[in-house]
Amino acid sequence: MLRLAAADNYIIGIDLGTTNIYGVLADLNASIIHEEKRPTKLEEGFFSIMDQTAEIIDLLSQKTAEKKKRLCGIGMAVAGLINKNRNMVEFSPNFHWQDVDIIGTLGQRFSLPIYFDNVTRVMALGELCYGVGKQYKNFVFINIGYGIGAGIIIDGQPLLGAVGMAGEFGHITVDKDSNTQCDCGNFGCLEALASGQGIARAARNELKKGAQSNLLEMCGGDINKVTAEMVAEAAKKGDSLAWNIFSQAAEYIGLGISALINLFNPEVVVLGGGVIQAGEILFDNVRKTISARALNRSARGVPLLPATFGLKAAAMGAVSLVMNKLLNLELECFLSKEK
Ligand SMILES: [Zn+2]
Incomplete structure (x- = not known):
């Protein structure tokens, strides 16, 4: 019917x-x-x-x-x-x-x-209904775009928390000594250091300090026009500044995901959002950190999948x-x- x-x-x-x-x-x-x-x-x-x-x-x-x-x-x-x-x-x-x-x-x-x-919870729900949910009932969806969030699915149900605010993954502190301020007002949040805007900001800061990089050419000399996409592209071509910034961000993301894997024991972790368009350079670095940090063999082996609907x-x-x-x-x- x-x-x-x-x-x-x-x-x-x-x-x-x-x-x-x-x-x-x-x-x-x-x-x-x-x-x-x-x-x-x-x-x-x-x-x-x-x-x-x-x-x-x-x-x-x-x-x-x-x-x-x-x-x-x-x-x-x-x-x-x-x-x-x-x-x-x-x-x-x-x-x-x-x-x-x-x-x-x-x-x-x-x-x-x-x-x-x-x-992010909406993205996770889309996966549950039309994507990886056809196969898995326990998974975490990580959205890495302008901000960072997590949608957590447990036994086929989205985790809401007391009033619906569960999953603010971007605002866990990953560097307590960081002087990079997050939009939330705090310092050293995962989102401030590893989101699309975090990656672009880190690159701009280094360029303003005089670092040499192909990014200068890519942005036409206007440092404020540097984007996370440019950093990913330059990193893939072997630019060392871009590579360092991108892999640092991926390491922070991997640290956060390792904690989520240890906490929720998901079958898979799904990555979505604009930053994952960077592809293997992101996935490889995140995987490397997870295999170093997650607790046991099954946790280290949790598959990382790209979002079904991109x-x-x-x-x-x-x-x-x-x-x-x-x-x-x-x-x-x-x-x-x-x-
Ligand atoms: Zn924050």
């Missing part, structure tokens, strides 16, 4: 990122029908970003109407600490938001159910938020405007 209806019912999945707002229209088989993407007007603040999100939802709704299909709901992946009791984004260091009400703001504009959750992991996870509700899977990992 579901197979018959799957092509006639659509879901909107939104990846509300600090760089881009990316929306997909998918059917119930998780096939993407249409996509829309806009650069996030980060500096214009919360309400402007909600307007941008609403525009994307409108465009995707129009496509649904054109194709004479039914829209079942909207799922959203959001970077930040989400309090599920209050149904609010309590703190988002990357967006610089405190206590913002997504459902209160968007809920008035759409007569559809809206569900949202923390981006850069679409958050949007596809957002689709799975709605899908769970439709199928009554009772994976209690989402907040809705129905509550």
Whole structure:
């Protein structure tokens, strides 16, 4: 029955990122029908970003109407600490938001159910429904992009914590003596040292101190334009500054993942987010640290896999938020405007 209806019912999945707002229209088989993407007007603040999100939802709704299909709901992946009791984004260091009400703001504009959750947990849920979850029920999804987070799946259920804030992996301290400040205000967080912005910042700092590197040429002499992608590319070509920065970041990530493996005993660890586009240079260095640090042979041998949906992991996870509700899977990992 579901197979018959799957092509006639659509879901909107939104990846509300600090760089881009990316929306997909998918059917119930998780096939993407249409996509829309806009650069996030980060500096214009919360309400402007909600307007941008609403525009994307409108465009995707129009496509649904054109194709004479039914829209079942909207799922959203959001970077930040989400309090599920209050149904609010309590703190988002990357967006610089405190206590913002997504459902209160968007809920008035759409007569559809809206569900949202923390981006990394949403990515993990997408894997659980449509990716590695077909094979594994205990895994950790690590998102390494602008920030860093972890979505932890135990016995086929996402770990939420008391109010929904479990998985803030990026804000564990990996260097207590570091003078690199994180967006959260603390010093020496994994995110500050090993995220996309952390890698770019480390490279810029070294270049400003006069270090020699191919990065200078790659950024056209404007040090502020150095990105994590450039550092990965230069490292792959053998640039020693870029290599050192990238492998240092990978080592920090490996240290963190070793701790997660020791704590949760996952069957696999899945890596997603923009930084993993660097490929083997990242995976190799992370694996090396895990094999040196994890506790026993089985922990050291935990496979590291790339995210099934690559850069679409958050949007596809957002689709799975709605899908769970439709199928009554009772994976209690989402907040809705129905509550
Ligand atoms: Zn932090």
